[in-house]
Amino acid sequence: MYSRLPIPNSAEKPFTEYSRWRLRVSDSGRHTWHYLQTQEECDAWPQNSVDKFWLGLDVGAEPLPPANTPLEAARNGYTFYKHLQSHDGHFPGEYGGPMFLIPGLVIGSYVSGMDFTTQERFELIRYLMNRAHPEDGGWGIHIEGPSTVFGTGLNYAAIRLLGMEADHPVCTKARATLHRLGKLCLSIPTCVLICSSGGATAIPSWGKFWLSLLNVYDWEGNNPVPPELWLLPDAIPFHPHRWWIHTRTVYIPMSYLYGIRFAMPENDLILQLREELYPENYYSIHWPSQRNNIAAVDLYSPHSTILDILNGVLGMYESCALPPLRRAALARAYDLIVREDENTGYQTLGPVSKMFNLVARVHAEGVESDAFRMHKEKRNDFMWMSGEGMMMCGTNGSQLWDIGFITQAVVETGLAELPENTESVLKALEWLEDAQILDNPLHYASSYRHGTKGAWGFSTKEQGYTVSDCTGEGLKAVLYLQKQLSFTPQLISDRRIFDAVDLLLTLQNSNGGFASYEPIRGPHWLEWLNPAEVFGNIMIEYNYPECTTSVITSLSIFHTHYPDYRAADISRTVKGAIKYLHECQQPEGGWVGSWGICFTYAMQFALESLSLVGETYETSDSSRRACEFLVGKQRADGGWGESYKSCEVSQWVEHEESQVVQTCWAVMALMYAKYPHPEPIARGVALVMARQQQDGSWKQEAIEGVFNKTCAISYPNFKFSFPIWMLGKADKYLREN
């Protein structure tokens, strides 16, 4: 469908003209990248500093007077960061990291007959080339991870579909790695050892699924994904509406596509891929034995015996599935797909469901349908141009999350009061006002959704999902801006603030903690049914110290401004949350982060929470143990650095280098705890100041975020918001201590 493209051997230089790319920011923070075709268009729409920065071009920021104090450094930091603020007030940013998203984008588009522009194809290829590991030519689950069959098999298919020839050196090298890695098998169930002959046969289940849609992996090689579960009564403890929202939202279209055994028609390229992905003859592979064949490098969560038994039973059911039941189940799954599309303006909850939903909709309604048109339009929101080429983002952006932190930072440090920042701060408040979700979803109970009235989501209002901590940080940002500054208008009414509070109060779990999108709905044993071998803790919601903190800090700050509104509920909620935080502290004093890397991230949140109720180094054993733990991890250069591997093993794993962002989290944590000895804080500050560039910026270092235990994800704006916040706060601390 897509023609072959002439691809140079090196991806160092752009394959397109970088002076022609523009980021359009529209509709409450929507991001879409455009390639301008003519000089006239370029003249009419000049490249701005936001475009240039994210394209890796020089933004032309002036060198600033050297900072003599932490506060001056913070001020210089914000002077630079304002270059990255968009006209609507928010700070757009790249949200890459996972390496299984471009394959979904490309395979999903290919099998749906949806094209890309030639420039997009060139730059998607270039990004994959730049992200292939130099030693073995393969790809991992995320940009910093070692090559896996999941990453290499899927990205190999993607780069071929996009137009690279099979005999291009990049393909030859990746293919050799794929064939080699696939051989290192560890079959599950563990009692039956099947040795894979190599290649993509041993790809994890989500990889098997994508390749099956592409018709280069036989459906018989997949464990069943029956849509019939959606026909069960809601009260059943393992009903899919009780699963973690991402897992169930991906499972809905997967069960539909599995139920109809969607496979795109064969063509020459498909036949070639069947030869390239496997060292053996495709037609001689015994597919049913591949269902539990997962390469050792990929395996994080091995199947439980219970899951294997269940898969066996469901496999038998597949051979005699009752047609009327299957039809009813498919209709039910399809209805849920449509509702999800309509609830989210065709963004869907995330990038994986986005592409699965597209395939399902196009299968049912065709390429002339509105669904096809809308999905194509919103597909753009996930595609991001960077200095290394084009990627697919983990969501349609991290708009709210980024603006939430930087606005609190500038208010708390006093930078917001400087006349030079007035306009920037007012714009940020306008954006926050516009981003609050004012109603519950269009399809609400019928889509098993939690309420959204009063919420802030992680990205945009249109995406439309409540996230507990995003609502917390959004609310805090608004309270800081509206209540602590003299010059800001009260754009968000008390009623709307109460809506946010009411919503937060619906999210607490029985043990006092808060999860990500909803209260926990399912039993813990559901994790035994985790079918995605590459991720951990994905079957149900869990409590997170980070989410819990954002919620209770926002409620406490709210309470100081509105002491009469639901005071008893707030006090009970905070008390319960603190109890939970004590319970989940590790004996060594740390808290494990689930969304940022790793201990430093979670600990800045947990210690902020404890400080709310007066628990600090001097007064609380828990806070003291935490401080000792952190101080014990400070490195000789004054910084802190931990690897993403900490998140995989829930134990501190050192990074080779100190990291600016993690150093900021650690220093913030110590300051929340009112750590009485200034020396570690001063050393952390010195490291962050020494790494600041002359224009006030900081360079990109290691990846900052994580999800589902194993997949790292980039938060490149953190290198601005957290240094600015920490330095401004430390200035005061160091003067007072």
Ligand SMILES: CC(C)=CCC[C@@H](C)[C@H]1CC[C@@]2(C)C3=C(CC[C@]12C)[C@@]1(C)CC[C@H](O)C(C)(C)[C@@H]1CC3
């Ligand atoms: C396994 C699948 C479906 C992959 C798609 C990726 C999503 C699951 C990821 C990408 C971004 C992601 C890490 C995110 C979150 C959940 C999982 C997401 C959506 C949340 C909202 C959970 C709560 C967190 O505190 C925080 C707000 C930081 C993150 C933000 C990004």
